[in-house]
Amino acid sequence: MADTPAKTSGARRERETEQKKRGLLGGILQFFREVVAELKKVVTPTRKELINYTLVVLAFVIVMMLLVTVLDFIFGRLAGFVFGGTPLWPLW
Numbered sequence: 001m002a003d004t005p006a007k008t009s010g011a012r013r014e015r016e017t018e019q020k021k022r023g024l025l026g027g028i029l030q031f032f033r034e035v036v037a038e039l040k041k042v043v044t045p046t047r048k049e050l051i052n053y054t055l056v057v058l059a060f061v062i063v064m065m066l067l068v069t070v071l072d073f074i075f076g077r078l079a080g081f082v083f084g085g086t087p088l089w090p091l092w
Helices: 010-040 047-084
Strands: none
Touching: none
16 A cells, blocks of 8 residues: 555546646636635624733733743843852842
């Protein structure tokens, strides 16, 4: 089984021949048709959902900012202690 080459499925072969027939302009038009079809599937959130999503994102960003700030402070103090000989305490 491993020695036999993989065969292309019928649908894939048909799609490849359609792309060859279509040409460059036809391919571009098909792309835009598919984009419009996907955009029709998009559901806009309600006002309540939008506010909820916004608050979740802002809370996440604030938590991540605090985490990065604390880690930066800790690693900065450790680097100063190791390379500069500054004391770890007091923190200011």
